[in-house]
Amino acid sequence: MVGNKKSGFKAPMMVKAMLIWMLICLTLYGIIGLLTYIPRGKALSNATLSTISEHIDSSLYLALLATEYRALGAHYADELPNISVSETLLQLTTQLNLSDVRTLFGNTIPGFQPYRYRIIVGQADTNYDNLPVESSPPLEIIMEDRLVTDSSGADKTEQDDKPEQINDPSIFIYNTHNRESFLPHLENTDDPNSAFHSDVNVTLVSEQLKQSLADKGIGAIVDRTDFTNVLHQEGLEYWQSYDASRPVVEEAIAQNQSVEYVFDLHRDSRRYEDTMITIEGEDFARLFFVIGADFEGNEKNIELAKQLHERLEAAYPGLSRGVVEMGGTGRNGVYNQNISEQALLIEFGGVDNSFEELYRSADAFAEIFADFYWDAEPTSTSD
Helix, strand or coil: CHHHHHHHHHHHHHHHHHHHHHHHHHHHHHHHHHHHHCCCCCCCCHHHHHHHHCCCCHHHHHHHHHHHCHHHHHHCCCCCCCCCHHHHHHHHHHCCECCECHHHHHHHCHHHHHHHCEEEEECCCCCCCCCCCCCCCCHHHHCCCCCECCCCCCCCCCCCCCCCCCCCCCEEEECCCCCECCHHHECCCCCHHHCECCCCCCHHHHHHHHHHHHHCCCCEEECCCCHHHHHHHHCCCHHHHHHHHHHHHHHHHHHCCCCCEEEEEECCCCCHHHHEEEECCEEEECEEEEEECCCCCCHHHHHHHHHHHHHHHHHCCCCEEEEEEECCCCCCCCCCCCCCCCEEEEEECCCCCCHHHHHHHHHHHHHHHHHHHHHHCCCCCCC
């Protein structure tokens, strides 16, 4: 009997100890999960907290408000969910939402990684299946010599590697992935991963944009650094391209105090159905604004992209595919945008677009940006 009393006494104590241990583990797991979700370089700012909280079902907030405001609870009685502590903890610690299976795929299966990105502004056809794709074949493939089939409108005059000097330029344009090219102008290939060329590439779109801006009274510098060659010379990999371009951007801004805007032009790896649009009988290469998610203070960059998207939408409906915030594993997530609050990465077209379409889009963007620029410029007043 004495033995039975002892065992009866120990059992509840063991259960209690196990429950306390489980509670401690869950608390630690929750804290660690919350901390690891914070993007690189970001503190717990309002924007970061908003990003974290967006993984929680919105109906939970309604239920919490109803506990304080009885009238609200009575009005939405049929719509209020039963608050599940376990599901709430699951969403906070793992960002898994049981009502949205995409969150499971997006966090566990590499192929579904795009579902971790955030579409800020989009079109009816903009979704997580057709966000910009950054092709990243081995550097030796990018540097291969390729023949040009149709260079009409893509002729490149002899230029040195140094950017030209312009009095009081307002815009700095560069191309981190400077050899991104376009299949209609390359011979014997229809493979997006082969759409690279040392001369006939996205840098020509930058030159066209500079000229269009100049026609509207806005000075721009186009950097002509071959960052692909820099990677090769320094023994770096293609994913380190932004490490190669960052010093050039910093130097350009330091040497040109008049520079207000920084544009990094890229070419999407998406195909024609996503990157071409016909507006009033003319074909254009569509644009996409990409903002880095992995640095603190990207709100101003986002706001600039949204304003330009809205102006493009008003004048050229559908030309801009939208604004997306991208970061996390497999992405740079900064894109040199923490150098300037008015720095943007803009995808111009895709692998299947022609220079005719690309130049038309560059002209349209210059037109819209010029209106935005001159509207924002303070006008001098005389006494």
